[in-house]
Amino acid sequence: MKFIASHIKVSSLNAKVLIVFKWQKESQEKVILDEIKFLENERMLVEYNNNKKYEFFENPLEIKQELIKKSLNLIENYLSGGYINLYDEFKKMNIEIPLREKFPSSFSYKVIQSLLKIKYGESTSYSYLGDAIGSRAYRAIGNILRKNPFPLIIPCHRVLRKNGQIGGFMGSRKNLWKIELKNHLIQIEQSNTKLKEKKGER
DNA sequence: AAGCGCGGCGCGA
């Protein structure tokens, strides 16, 4: 198994994004997304990568390099305000998002399946997701989402608390920059959605 | 057994 990682800077947020792909050595086409990870700064990125021992673009085949570039661009565009449905785009590019592997229990799988139905610009709540799968284990749902290895792609940021509070993001309720990031994503999507509606009215 | 990105309730500022 080979890992390829790259990172982009989110200028408006002063954060780093680490994106990790992998593939079978002999496999020609199939590229698997392994994780997307937001780091607060350069130091955190280096530290994280040292632990994981990812290889940065070591001899990528041509086609995969293209794929990687393209997906980095997509994420960059999305983060800087593009109206982009990342899940669909990744699917189109034939990048596998290994949901079963990352969410092995039937509960966790159901949770993210119903979360994936929440579209760009929409929001939901932990309790709504629970209702959708017939569970009142609202805390358990947060428990699943906090370990989401694919933020942005699996849209955790669209899940708010039922009372309107923003709730947690990327594993934390208290970490300010994570909460700000969640807020930022919500703002981007909302303003884009409004823009789209305006255009549609004409 | 402990710990949760929650929700609902009740309380006291």
Place this chain on the structure above:
DNA sequence: TCGCGCCGCGCTT
């Protein structure tokens, strides 16, 4: 109207 503590909830570690 908050913020907090408490309990119930059910899943993960």
